[in-house]
Amino acid sequence: MSKLLIVGTVAFDAIETPFGKTDKILGGAGTFIGLSASFFNVESAIVSVVGEDFPQEYLDLLTNKNINIDGIEVVPGGKTFFWSGRYHNDMNSRDTLATELNVLADFKPVVPVAFQDAEIVMLGNLHPLVQSSVLDQLTAKPKLVVLDTMNFWMDCALPELLDVMKRVDVITINDEEARQLSGEYSLVKAAAKIHTMGPKYVVIKKGEHGALLFHNKDVFFAPALPLEEVFDPTGAGDTFAGGFSGYIAQSGDTSFENMKNAIIHGSNLASFCVEKFGTERMVALDKEEVLSRLQQFKALTQFEISL
Amino acid sequence: MSKLLIVGTVAFDAIETPFGKTDKILGGAGTFIGLSASFFNVESAIVSVVGEDFPQEYLDLLTNKNINIDGIEVVPGGKTFFWSGRYHNDMNSRDTLATELNVLADFKPVVPVAFQDAEIVMLGNLHPLVQSSVLDQLTAKPKLVVLDTMNFWMDCALPELLDVMKRVDVITINDEEARQLSGEYSLVKAAAKIHTMGPKYVVIKKGEHGALLFHNKDVFFAPALPLEEVFDPTGAGDTFAGGFSGYIAQSGDTSFENMKNAIIHGSNLASFCVEKFGTERMVALDKEEVLSRLQQFKALTQFEISL
Numbered sequence: 001m002s003k004l005l006i007v008g009t010v011a012f013d014a015i016e017t018p019f020g021k022t023d024k025i026l027g028g029a030g031t032f033i034g035l036s037a038s039f040f041n042v043e044s045a046i047v048s049v050v051g052e053d054f055p056q057e058y059l060d061l062l063t064n065k066n067i068n069i070d071g072i073e074v075v076p077g078g079k080t081f082f083w084s085g086r087y088h089n090d091m092n093s094r095d096t097l098a099t100e101l102n103v104l105a106d107f108k109p110v111v112p113v114a115f116q117d118a119e120i121v122m123l124g125n126l127h128p129l130v131q132s133s134v135l136d137q138l139t140a141k142p143k144l145v146v147l148d149t150m151n152f153w154m155d156c157a158l159p160e161l162l163d164v165m166k167r168v169d170v171i172t173i174n175d176e177e178a179r180q181l182s183g184e185y186s187l188v189k190a191a192a193k194i195h196t197m198g199p200k201y202v203v204i205k206k207g208e209h210g211a212l213l214f215h216n217k218d219v220f221f222a223p224a225l226p227l228e229e230v231f232d233p234t235g236a237g238d239t240f241a242g243g244f245s246g247y248i249a250q251s252g253d254t255s256f257e258n259m260k261n262a263i264i265h266g267s268n269l270a271s272f273c274v275e276k277f278g279t280e281r282m283v284a285l286d287k288e289e290v291l292s293r294l295q296q297f298k299a300l301t302q303f304e305i306s307l
Numbered sequence: 308m309s310k311l312l313i314v315g316t317v318a319f320d321a322i323e324t325p326f327g328k329t330d331k332i333l334g335g336a337g338t339f340i341g342l343s344a345s346f347f348n349v350e351s352a353i354v355s356v357v358g359e360d361f362p363q364e365y366l367d368l369l370t371n372k373n374i375n376i377d378g379i380e381v382v383p384g385g386k387t388f389f390w391s392g393r394y395h396n397d398m399n400s401r402d403t404l405a406t407e408l409n410v411l412a413d414f415k416p417v418v419p420v421a422f423q424d425a426e427i428v429m430l431g432n433l434h435p436l437v438q439s440s441v442l443d444q445l446t447a448k449p450k451l452v453v454l455d456t457m458n459f460w461m462d463c464a465l466p467e468l469l470d471v472m473k474r475v476d477v478i479t480i481n482d483e484e485a486r487q488l489s490g491e492y493s494l495v496k497a498a499a500k501i502h503t504m505g506p507k508y509v510v511i512k513k514g515e516h517g518a519l520l521f522h523n524k525d526v527f528f529a530p531a532l533p534l535e536e537v538f539d540p541t542g543a544g545d546t547f548a549g550g551f552s553g554y555i556a557q558s559g560d561t562s563f564e565n566m567k568n569a570i571i572h573g574s575n576l577a578s579f580c581v582e583k584f585g586t587e588r589m590v591a592l593d594k595e596e597v598l599s600r601l602q603q604f605k606a607l608t609q610f611e612i613s614l
Binding site for chain 2: 089090185186187188189206209210212218219220221223226227228229230257260261264265294298299300301302303304305
């Protein structure tokens with residue numbers, strides 16, 4: 001069983017979509033990554049920070065999913081990171097209504113000793129200096145380091161982002177961010193340029209239009225499952241990353257061929273995430289549903305042309 | 308060898324993209340469909356109309372690709388249909404600069420006797436009454452009728468479009484048009500609604516984001532090949548339709564399973580079409596290039612998850 005080390009926010013979200021709105025609910029990149037990776041046979045831990053206002057039941061929920069939470073610092077008297085957003089009708093864009101950093105502002109990640117030799121490291125979307133600090137604490141070179149990031153850090157912390165990018169094997173990034181980071185409109189050209197910045201593997205997430213995996217001249221594509229309704233896209237990208245890194249950790253195989261499977265597993269899990277608000281669907285999801293939908297992914301994409 | 312009957316414009320296009328612009332060059336839905344279908348072992352014919360200004364060399368080009376042009380009427384003293392457009396930087400949208408119907412205004416299609424019993428009929432984008440008139444002239448029920456259309460006919464000839472839709476097996480339509488026709492934003496719901504309008508198979512084209520094939524509860528997805536550059540998208544949808552119908556005609560197999568292969572062949576051929584202006588790439592393309600890129604499509608989409 002491989003160890004999977006996850007760093008990412010554990011937070012409160014308040015979400016508004018055309019289908020309704022929520023109060024403060026469980027959210028955060030680290031949470032979604034952890035829940036998604038918990039569908040694989042891995043020993044995982046989340047490194048994060050929350051405030052004293054963070055409910056014990058949320059921490060218990062993670063523990064019950066076999067996620068080690070020794071690395072989640074609880075700041076006495078502190079308030080948990082809070083994000084609030086409203087999705088537009090097409091669900092492809094959103095407005096941020098509120099971002100309260102709270103305890104995240106001074107977050108100094110501490111990797112539990114037991115996970116300093118993790119084989120797979122999933123750096124969820126956070127300040128690049130926090131991501132680097134996690135890598136600094138490792139006592140053994142991981143088999144694979146995966147980095148997720150977003151346009152916010154390109155705008156505000158580009159040098160630090162470029163630094164941490166040099167230290168990772170895989171970057172996951174959405175299409176607009178890939179264009180911003182590379183200055184190239186064509187995603188093929190964008191991926192090639194991002195390769196030169198460090199990551200040997202570039203995963204470009206296109207939301208409802210699927211995801212592309214680039215490695216040198218090789219490309220693999222996984223569609224998103226066509227759904228009757230996307231109820232809430234929050235956490236879909238993190239769930240994808242959790243499925244990707246969780247499957248790699250379970251299989252211990254970091255080849256390009258196996259990354260194809262990891263991309264499919266990530267897409268499959270993400271297709272559940274968007275069916276309900278926040279983490280609701282992922283918390284209730286069972287392994288049989290996951291396997292059954294994986295069959296749908298096969299039917300959706302596999303064909304038998306003989307050449 | 309199956310007979311493939313194609314109806315569609317044979318025309319002049321003038322195209323402007325961020326990469327350059329053309330004078331009047333060979334274009335038209337019928338032309339692109341015919342060229343694309345010519346990569347399969349089929350007996351095909353185009354039904355269309357041109358003016359006296361249409362160069363003999365263009366007609367010879369079609370004949371040399373083994374396309375029967377007995378059904379292309381040449382109107383003495385008439386002028387050929389002309390379309391001119393300019394693509395925006397992202398290549399996903401365009402402005403129409405000129406549309407001169409000319410001989411198309413009074414077009415009465417005449418299906419050559421030898422093709423009145425065609426097994427496969429590809430109704431390219433034209434006035435729905437012209438498409439219906441072609442079906443009226445058939446002496447035997449085809450194995451498969453495929454209809455392509457566009458938003459223009461939804462705006463200007465919706466009742467006639469709904470009539471011809473009841474008579475076809477497959478409709479190919481782009482995502483925005485599927486939404487307009489169905490009133491549904493979700494493509495899954497849109498396809499279900501379009502099913503009820505007649506076609507048992509609904510193909511939704513998403514341009515650079517690939518194509519979806521819906522049949523009852525079954526879905527298949529083919530990505531577009533990720534390209535370094537889309538040079539000119541003109542005719543890509545028609546080339547897709549030509550590959551789809553051409554492959555079905557060659558194989559004689561109208562099952563859903565085989566339609567998956569047809570969708571891949573259509574996507575494969577369309578990936579060449581966009582590499583140069585107008586028909587240039589399709590005219591020069593050879594079968595070996597087509598087969599080689601088909602291997603790329605397999606590498607792009609096929610994976611080996613064992614369940």
